[in-house]
Structures are given as structure tokens and as C-alpha cells.
Amino acid sequence: MVSALMDKQTGKQAGESESKRNKESILEVNNLEIFYGEKRAVNGISMDIGKNSITALIGPSGCGKSTFLRSINRMNDLIPGARAEGEIIYEDLNILSEQINVVALRKEIGMVFQKPNPFPKSIYENITHALKFAGMKKKSKLDEIVEESLKKAALWEEVKDRLHKSALSLSGGQQQRLCIARTIAMKPTVMLLDEPSSALDPISNAKVEELIIDLKKDYSIIIVTHNMQQASRISDKTAFFLSGDLIEYEATEKIFTNPSVKKTEEYISGRFG
Amino acid sequence: MSTRSNFDNNLKELKDLLLTMAEKSEHAIKEAMIALLNQDIKKAKQVIEGDNEIDDLEYEINNKALLLIARESPVATDLRKINVALKVSSEVERFADIAVNIAKSAVHIGSERHIKEIIDIPKMMEMALEMVSDSIKAYYSEDITLAKKSAEKDDEVDKMFGSLIQELLSYIPQNPNSTNQIIQLAFVCRYIERIADHSTNIAENVIYLVTGNRVNLNA
Numbered sequence A: 001m002v003s004a005l006m007d008k009q010t011g012k013q014a015g016e017s018e019s020k021r022n023k024e025s026i027l028e029v030n031n032l033e034i035f036y037g038e039k040r041a042v043n044g045i046s047m048d049i050g051k052n053s054i055t056a057l058i059g060p061s062g063c064g065k066s067t068f069l070r071s072i073n074r075m076n077d078l079i080p081g082a083r084a085e086g087e088i089i090y091e092d093l094n095i096l097s098e099q100i101n102v103v104a105l106r107k108e109i110g111m112v113f114q115k116p117n118p119f120p121k122s123i124y125e126n127i128t129h130a131l132k133f134a135g136m137k138k139k140s141k142l143d144e145i146v147e148e149s150l151k152k153a154a155l156w157e158e159v160k161d162r163l164h165k166s167a168l169s170l171s172g173g174q175q176q177r178l179c180i181a182r183t184i185a186m187k188p189t190v191m192l193l194d195e196p197s198s199a200l201d202p203i204s205n206a207k208v209e210e211l212i213i214d215l216k217k218d219y220s221i222i223i224v225t226h227n228m229q230q231a232s233r234i235s236d237k238t239a240f241f242l243s244g245d246l247i248e249y250e251a252t253e254k255i256f257t258n259p260s261v262k263k264t265e266e267y268i269s270g271r272f273g
Numbered sequence B: 001m002s003t004r005s006n007f008d009n010n011l012k013e014l015k016d017l018l019l020t021m022a023e024k025s026e027h028a029i030k031e032a033m034i035a036l037l038n039q040d041i042k043k044a045k046q047v048i049e050g051d052n053e054i055d056d057l058e059y060e061i062n063n064k065a066l067l068l069i070a071r072e073s074p075v076a077t078d079l080r081k082i083n084v085a086l087k088v089s090s091e092v093e094r095f096a097d098i099a100v101n102i103a104k105s106a107v108h109i110g111s112e113r114h115i116k117e118i119i120d121i122p123k124m125m126e127m128a129l130e131m132v133s134d135s136i137k138a139y140y141s142e143d144i145t146l147a148k149k150s151a152e153k154d155d156e157v158d159k160m161f162g163s164l165i166q167e168l169l170s171y172i173p174q175n176p177n178s179t180n181q182i183i184q185l186a187f188v189c190r191y192i193e194r195i196a197d198h199s200t201n202i203a204e205n206v207i208y209l210v211t212g213n214r215v216n217l218n219a
């Protein structure tokens, strides 16, 4: 899989260096800076992201959470003037390198956005679209993946009788779970979730949270959230960002019971931001 | 500056209620001790009846704390503050129970003449009450130094307890008819020793409140 990420066979070969890197980590961020034109939005952050764990990114609006998240699967490439410096190491490769095949990368590192954004197509097609694009044609195989990913996203029971109806006929919470199913269908290793349940009612939110916890068996998850209770409920580690800086990055339990930095405490207890 | 003034105000109310409860409990202990020394059965019974009021206060503190958790979803220091308020209130409630126990001992001894003048028990009580008032003050002002200072006295109380029990037991052979009285007085010593322990627990909670670390001041 790794070699598929490389457009040209330059740089390290897959499996070449039996990694000296931390086996517990899926991503290693080193001195990452992200700019929009002249303006720097992320100020040289370094952090390891755990494998099969949930990492929450918190911080006030505009602190750079989404910017950071989008850099992990190169979504910032789509923004004119945006550029990144530093490294994000994934399977011994620097994601930010020009040699990375971005399409292949996005298959492995999937993203779910804050607002549910299903395509104006059927539920079924929402899930199969990218798979077909990637060359998968066999109907029985596609059916199987549709069922499997909808089940994983805890949506199957609600939609199995109307798979060919428009995805836009689903409720907001169902749409969000569909977007998660769509990402799952690509069998990524990392899932990036940008405020996935901020538009949901408490029941749908609870379902999405349960789903996320369930998903960590198979995936490494990074979630941006403004909901402190959500971060404390579901994540293993929490990173607090402020004006583009990573202020504190610790076990979630520690952050929410006894943070080391005063700013963190003030933020999570609602005393600023 | 604070954007959580509602939370902060509610927490202040909680602390004030706790302070009231502590004052009433300390008062009950003192009254029970006076009842014991003066063999004042009427006063002892008042202490026993007065316990309801303190139980009600604990109940109120408990409800307020739970409501605050439900409404405000506190984290970190805020959460510790509520956690500690609940713990301190249950320690304080134990003070009140101990006052009742001492009052009951006074009732059991009744008007039977004391085998000797009771001097050391009030001394031990005085020391335990100093611990109580310091640990409560330390809680209210979040003062770690005072918390530690109050807990340091626990060893002395323990020592006094040991020697008092020895002394009381030694009276039994010469005063076989006063065994009940001697046992009641030994119970009272044990109750006072417990007051010091509960007060030490409060001091430990103050340190946890301020630093986030659990310590054992009893060691």
C-alpha cells in the first residue's frame, strides 16, 4: 500500500527501513507550519498521533484545528496560497512531500466534514462512487461493501429498504453517518473528523460517538470538536491549540482532571474562548 | 474577567453552606463534651436531637453539588472543587455523628459519680477541635500550609489516645462497679481520635483540591 502513495520511486522504499519509529504511533508530526499566503495559521507543531486511538483536537475558533486536520490528507492543496512546511510522517513517508500520490493518500486517510455533505445521489451511490472510480466494478462486491460500511456506521437498519433513494432525503444525523460510512467504505487507516456531530441532536450525537469509539478497533481517529464533554467522553488523548500553537497534548483524563497549563484549564472550563 | 460567574457564585454558595454545617458540627461536639463533663443529660439530649438539622444541611449540599454537575459539566479544578466539597461535607457529617455518640455516652453514664476528675479527655478534645477548625479554615481559604499544620497534630492525638486508654483500663480492677462508666469514657476517647482522623481527611482533600494530587497525611 505504501508504495502506492509514491508517484515516483524515489525516496525510501516500502519496508526498507524496519522502522525505528514509535510503533504505537500512526502519524508523527514534526515542526509543522501551515501558511495561507503570508499568514501563518499553524506555528511549528510536533506531536505523535496514536494508532487505534482517538485523538481530540480542541481550541477556540480560528486556532488552526481544521487547518491542521486538512493538512493530514492534503486537503489544503485545494486552497490557493496554502502551503505547509515540516513533516507529517505516515508509514515512513512524509505526507507533505511532492512525490506523494494525493489520491492514494486520501484513500488511506479519509475525512468527514463538519456539515454532512452527501452527493445528490442515492444512498447506495454515495458509498460506491469512489469505489467505482477506483476501478471496482463487480456488483456483488459493491453490495457487500455498502452493507458492511452502513452497518459499521450504524445506519444499515434505518436505510436498508431505501438504498436507492436520494441521500438528501435522510435526516441530518443520518446524512452524517452516511458520510462516515462513505469514508469507511474506502477502508482507510486514519479517519479525520472535523466536528462530525456538531449539527446533530443528542440521540444522533450519541450514535455517532458510539460509532467513533467502535471504529477505533480498526482505525486511528483524529477528531476536532468544540464539545468538551464529547472530547472527554470519547478520546484517548487531547491536544489543545491556541492561535496556531499546540499548548498542551496529554492523556484526555489528565487534560480534563488536572491540566498542566493554566490556559488549557481556562479554556476547558469555559473561562475564555 | 470570568465568563463562568454563575458557576462561581453557585460554588461560593455551596462553600458557605458547608461552612455553616461545619460550625454547627463543631458546636455540637463542644456541647456534647460539656454535657459529658457536667453530667448534663438535658444538654446531651439536645445534641442528639440537633443532629437532624446537620443531616438536612448535608442533604442540601449534596443536592446543590449534583445539580451543579448536571448543569455546568465542570472539569479540572471546577470538578475537583465540587468533588472536594462533597467529601468534606461527608467528613463534617461524621463530626456531627460523633457529637451524637459522645452525647449518648453522657446519657449512658447519667448521674453516676465520676470515678475521678476528667482532665485529660478535654485536653485531647481541645487538640482535636483545633485540628477541625484549622482544616476547615484551610479548606475555605484553600491554604495548603494550614492543612498540613492541622494534620501534624494527628500523631499527638493518637499518642494521647493510647495513654488514656491504658489509664482507663487500669482503673477497672479497683472500680468493678464503674465498668460501664470506664468503657463509655474509653469510647469517648476513641470518638475524639476519630475526629482527628476525619479532620486529617479534610486536610488531605485540601491538598488534592489545590494540587490535584492525592496525599496520605496519616502515614
Ligand SMILES: Nc1ncnc2c1ncn2[C@@H]1O[C@H](COP(=O)(O)OP(=O)(O)OP(=O)(O)O)[C@@H](O)[C@H]1O
Binding pocket: A036, A041, A059, A060, A061, A062, A063, A064, A065, A066, A067, A068, A079
Ligand atoms: N482558506 C483560508 N484562507 C485563508 N485563511 C484561512 C483559510 N482557512 C482558515 N484560515 C485562517 O487560518 C486560521 C485557522 O483557521 P481554522 O479554520 O484552521 O481554525 P479552526 O480552529 O478550525 O476554527 P473553528 O473552530 O472556527 O473551525 C484562521 O485565522 C483562519 O482565518
Ligand SMILES: [Mg+2]
Binding pocket: A065, A066, A067, A194, A224
Ligand atoms: Mg474548523
